[in-house]
Amino acid sequence: MPGALLPLLHAIQDDIGYVPELAYPLIAKALSLSVAEVHGVVTFYHHFRTHQPGRHILQVCRAESCQAMGSDALEIHIKNKLGVEFHETTPDGTFTLEPIYCLGNCACSPSVMINEEVYGRVDNKKIDQLISDLKSTS
Amino acid sequence: MSIKIFVPIDSTALSLGANEVAEAISKEAQAKKLDIQIIRNSSRGLFWLETLVELETPQGRIGFGPITPSDVKSLFDADFINGGKHPLALGLVGEIDWLKKQERLTFVRMGITEPANIDQYMAHDGFQGLKNALNLKPEAIVETITASGLRGRGGAAFPTGIKWKTVLDTKATQKYIVCNADEGDSGTYSDRMIMEGDPFVLIEGMIIAGLAVGATQGYIYLRSEYPHALKTLNEAIRQATKIGYLGEDILKSGKSFHLEVRRAAGAYICGEETSMLESLEGKRGLVRFKPPLPAIEGLFGKPTVVNNVISLATVPIILAKGAKYYQDFGMGKSRGTLPIQLAGNLKRTGLVEKAFGITLRELLYDFGGGSLSGKPIKAVQVGGPLGAYLPESQFDTPLDYEKFSEIWAVLGHGGIVAFDETVNMAKMARYAFDFCAIESCGKCTPCRIGSTRGVEVIDHIMQGHDVKKHVALIRDLSDTMLNGSLCALGGMTPYPVLSALNHFPKDFGVDAKEPKA
Ligand SMILES: Cc1cc2nc3c(=O)[nH]c(=O)nc-3n(C[C@H](O)[C@H](O)[C@H](O)COP(=O)(O)O)c2cc1C
Ligand code: SF4
Ligand code: FES
Numbered sequence: 001m002p003g004a005l006l007p008l009l010h011a012i013q014d015d016i017g018y019v020p021e022l023a024y025p026l027i028a029k030a031l032s033l034s035v036a037e038v039h040g041v042v043t044f045y046h047h048f049r050t051h052q053p054g055r056h057i058l059q060v061c062r063a064e065s066c067q068a069m070g071s072d073a074l075e076i077h078i079k080n081k082l083g084v085e086f087h088e089t090t091p092d093g094t095f096t097l098e099p100i101y102c103l104g105n106c107a108c109s110p111s112v113m114i115n116e117e118v119y120g121r122v123d124n125k126k127i128d129q130l131i132s133d134l135k136s137t138s
Numbered sequence: 139m140s141i142k143i144f145v146p147i148d149s150t151a152l153s154l155g156a157n158e159v160a161e162a163i164s165k166e167a168q169a170k171k172l173d174i175q176i177i178r179n180s181s182r183g184l185f186w187l188e189t190l191v192e193l194e195t196p197q198g199r200i201g202f203g204p205i206t207p208s209d210v211k212s213l214f215d216a217d218f219i220n221g222g223k224h225p226l227a228l229g230l231v232g233e234i235d236w237l238k239k240q241e242r243l244t245f246v247r248m249g250i251t252e253p254a255n256i257d258q259y260m261a262h263d264g265f266q267g268l269k270n271a272l273n274l275k276p277e278a279i280v281e282t283i284t285a286s287g288l289r290g291r292g293g294a295a296f297p298t299g300i301k302w303k304t305v306l307d308t309k310a311t312q313k314y315i316v317c318n319a320d321e322g323d324s325g326t327y328s329d330r331m332i333m334e335g336d337p338f339v340l341i342e343g344m345i346i347a348g349l350a351v352g353a354t355q356g357y358i359y360l361r362s363e364y365p366h367a368l369k370t371l372n373e374a375i376r377q378a379t380k381i382g383y384l385g386e387d388i389l390k391s392g393k394s395f396h397l398e399v400r401r402a403a404g405a406y407i408c409g410e411e412t413s414m415l416e417s418l419e420g421k422r423g424l425v426r427f428k429p430p431l432p433a434i435e436g437l438f439g440k441p442t443v444v445n446n447v448i449s450l451a452t453v454p455i456i457l458a459k460g461a462k463y464y465q466d467f468g469m470g471k472s473r474g475t476l477p478i479q480l481a482g483n484l485k486r487t488g489l490v491e492k493a494f495g496i497t498l499r500e501l502l503y504d505f506g507g508g509s510l511s512g513k514p515i516k517a518v519q520v521g522g523p524l525g526a527y528l529p530e531s532q533f534d535t536p537l538d539y540e541k542f543s544e545i546w547a548v549l550g551h552g553g554i555v556a557f558d559e560t561v562n563m564a565k566m567a568r569y570a571f572d573f574c575a576i577e578s579c580g581k582c583t584p585c586r587i588g589s590t591r592g593v594e595v596i597d598h599i600m601q602g603h604d605v606k607k608h609v610a611l612i613r614d615l616s617d618t619m620l621n622g623s624l625c626a627l628g629g630m631t632p633y634p635v636l637s638a639l640n641h642f643p644k645d646f647g648v649d650a651k652e653p654k655a
Contacts, residue, residue: 002438003400005420010401031420044422047362047404063324064519065555067569068482101406101573103363104327105153106481106555107185107488116365120153
């Protein structure tokens, strides 16, 4: 398949949640690339992670429409609630918090995405509920 | 016969609980032993009414919304199925003013059909354009698109017919159609709606593009933020292939077209066409120097049509109804319709497809209903994160590529984000630089370094340090970025920044009388 690197990286991340550096030489060999090239691609894209994330991925939209509807305050609330900054995982390994720049759900801002499901018109109460639901199901 | 109840499956509807609504309806109906059939249709794009539940009646579909899972019981208690009154009843959906005032060409089927159901697509005039195209020579297809006046809806508004003609005229062993489904702009979701709601119209448009230029392979470069669109597109491609609309020997015409979805990986710059091609080739998404144009040397060095989702999804209706039909909508050199996306602080957000020429004020107030917060609308950003912020005094500008240029603004992908008076425009200008810094591909200095410097300088302004000097510095920096950047990410970040500064100087702590850029 031409241009197979991104599909391959997606497949790995879909499978285990991240792209471990240990895999770079294998990927490089399979696609006749240098390890540096693989490293360069993985780190260029915001979507790819190089470390094991938490059980749930919580992504908060930071783009303009969500800002117009108060995402700044929501972001602070979530960071305080989870006790982590963006790109960090809670010590118990439950949540990884990530920024995202538009979920295409701008008609119902502010929005968050949790494990690839979008939630719209999110306020503090709603996010607290979502977080506690997820904690109890993990 | 069972009663048909429609509950949208669009991801914005899902984000408000549409799945839970469907589940609740099914449970209530079971408990009441009612024979119903729940159909998961696409969304009409009246997002302030989602979840919009519709009921089929002999008069047409009747709507109820916005429905939350907890409203479902009351719907059944009111016997809505047999015409019982309910406070959330909206009457015939097709008669809702908001929808009736629109001119839906690209979005005709939206909310009506089930997304991944090829039979329904065909029952609602699907593939008429392709059938016509199969009887035309490539030159004639290109001529039809040129005559329709269609310009790229992805941002740059370049005439689609001219782009196709270049690819058609370039000799090569292999050509490609690449659909730009990266939709990175804030305030935009029409690409997503098409892919989740009417995927076949995009597929049909891409096949026609393939026939027009002689390309046999297409790729949809889809942003990773749209997992639902990925599923729907793959299912639609499977169905279209199964019945011979995709693949070898399309409808026994001897022509072939293969289509594949490729996932992006969260880099805004990969929406820029050359960066997207690099990404499709499996590399870092660094912008390429132009020329050569992708139409001459594109994907894997071959002639490539790169078009936005909406541009391609508009092709079928042009081939079905003719260039003149399409070209009769619009104003000036902006022909046809634009799917406009209302977002941000508005009462009634959603998708409005209208001919060019409608004003921003009509969109914000007649359609949008003013701000959701009830406070005055202070600024509106049109055209995504690289678009200018417009003040109230410019709300009467008609949507038209040239009219927007005249006021130093852009239409972009038709996204409109409204902010009420609580917004601080210095903060938004800071965000514009910050976004550029985060998303810069890093190839050129004005963008890579300038954006980071921009954030620092605005921080000084916001802290009241030597404001005059720093404002002058922002103008200087913007000038360098405008003139020295390789692509529009660096080259257009000054639009939001300078428009904020020029129209809302008070937020920066400066006098309105400062010289303008
Ligand atoms: C930074 C940047 C981001 C862009 N993002 C998109 C995008 O998300 N979708 C899109 O269709 N076009 C985007 N474009 C425009 C594309 O480069 C290109 O003009 C477009 O895909 C051509 O298709 P069209 O002629 O059908 O509009 C972007 C351009 C730039 C400079
Ligand atoms: S302007 Fe920015 S994004 Fe565009 S080529 Fe230069 S560095 Fe890359
Ligand atoms: S701006 Fe947040 S979903 Fe689009």
